[in-house]
Amino acid sequence: MNLDKLVRENVRQMKAYSSARNMHLDGILLDANENPFDIEGSGFNRYPDPNHRDLRERLSQYHNAPVENIFVGSGSDEIIDLIYRIFCIPGKDNVVIPEPTYGMYKVAAELNDVSVKSCALDDDFQPDTEVINQLINPDTKLIFLCSPNNPTGNLLNSERIKYIADNFDGIVLLDEAYAEFAINDSIDYLNTCPNVIVMRTFSKARGLAGLRIGYCIADKQIIDFLYRVKPPYSLNCYSQKMAIKALNNAEKVNIKIETLLSERLRVYKFLSQQEGIDRVFQSDANFVLFRTDKSLELFNYLKKNGVIIRNRSTQLNLENCLRITIGTPEENDIAMNLIRKFYE
Numbered sequence: 184m185n186l187d188k189l190v191r192e193n194v195r196q197m198k199a200y201s202s203a204r205n206m207h208l209d210g211i212l213l214d215a216n217e218n219p220f221d222i223e224g225s226g227f228n229r230y231p232d233p234n235h236r237d238l239r240e241r242l243s244q245y246h247n248a249p250v251e252n253i254f255v256g257s258g259s260d261e262i263i264d265l266i267y268r269i270f271c272i273p274g275k276d277n278v279v280i281p282e283p284t285y286g287m288y289k290v291a292a293e294l295n296d297v298s299v300k301s302c303a304l305d306d307d308f309q310p311d312t313e314v315i316n317q318l319i320n321p322d323t324k325l326i327f328l329c330s331p332n333n334p335t336g337n338l339l340n341s342e343r344i345k346y347i348a349d350n351f352d353g354i355v356l357l358d359e360a361y362a363e364f365a366i367n368d369s370i371d372y373l374n375t376c377p378n379v380i381v382m383r384t385f386s387k388a389r390g391l392a393g394l395r396i397g398y399c400i401a402d403k404q405i406i407d408f409l410y411r412v413k414p415p416y417s418l419n420c421y422s423q424k425m426a427i428k429a430l431n432n433a434e435k436v437n438i439k440i441e442t443l444l445s446e447r448l449r450v451y452k453f454l455s456q457q458e459g460i461d462r463v464f465q466s467d468a469n470f471v472l473f474r475t476d477k478s479l480e481l482f483n484y485l486k487k488n489g490v491i492i493r494n495r496s497t498q499l500n501l502e503n504c505l506r507i508t509i510g511t512p513e514e515n516d517i518a519m520n521l522i523r524k525f526y527e
């Protein structure tokens with residue numbers, strides 16, 4: 184991987200903003216024009232640690248990866264945007280996105296004026312290595328892979344991911360937002376594929392979507408560029424603290440994951456047996472995608488009765504497909520009863 188060639192010239196040349204808390208977290212802090220009085224008794228009168236030291240230390244233990252290979256952002260969505268800004272020259276470069284997948288990859292491309300080379304995942308929703316190879320040109324900087332994939336729910340084949348990374352001179356962003364719901368066959372990309380950025384989030388299995396915490400594990404030089412370009416204080420104090428708490432409370436989190444996995448099986452079985460539903464896709468995530476001729480009618484019926492699911496019918500190869508997130512057992516009962524009633 185030749186990062187000198189991959190990273191935008193202006194990003195390589197720029198100096199990061201040197202924030203006060205970047206340099207000092209302790210002492211008599213008269214350097215950042217903060218209010219010295221902790222009026223709410225929360226400690227939030229101080230700016231957050233822009234280097235996320237405590238959280239990265241904890242993530243480092245959790246993933247058994249060096250601290251310098253970990254970046255934390257304000258949600259994965261911030262990381263996606265930063266990666267575009269580091270690698271893609273607006274108006275010139277392009278990215279490859281196998282679809283259907285998470286919509287923000289494309290939205291962030293549009294925002295950054297980067298063109299998208301879309302291709303279809305194959306019939307099993309796996310990336311087609313040949314098709315991807317044919318799309319790549321010298322201006323292709325990123326390939327987006329999502330595993331388990333949203334909205335299809337399946338894990339991507341790790342040998343194919345590795346093959347794609349090995350045969351690409353740019354960066355593969357491997358989005359593992361739903362990894363905790365899958366049997367994790369994630370390989371050690373850090374040591375085997377230096378051009379892969381593995382991205383995770385606290386928004387799904389760890390139950391902290393409202394706090395906006397995403398992170399990625401990658402080559403140290405990539406992490407350095409991420410810390411150079413991010414806004415200094417994008418991840419607030421409370422989020423950093425709660426993320427550590429969630430990692431320390433693994434037992435509590437795991438119990439909820441177990442519940443969601445057994446609920447996923449229950450919802451999957453119900454949908455598979457329901458007349459009128461033509462296909463239910465196997466899921467390694469906390470949602471299930473299914474196909475029905477009456478997709479719009481069912482979607483509206485559920486909505487009218489207070490249950491909101493996601494209509495994914497306009498995505499590539501997902502005609503008449505709806506995605507239902509796994510809720511609490513009680514919520515799932517309500518949704519399933521309504522679906523049963525709809526088809527009666």
Ligand SMILES: Cc1ncc(COP(=O)(O)O)c(C=O)c1O
Pocket residue numbers: 257258259260261285329332333358360383384385386392395396397
């Ligand atoms: C595949 C995938 N990646 C990333 C995200 C966003 O994660 P975050 O909340 O960390 O920004 C989502 C949210 O739905 C997602 O489905």
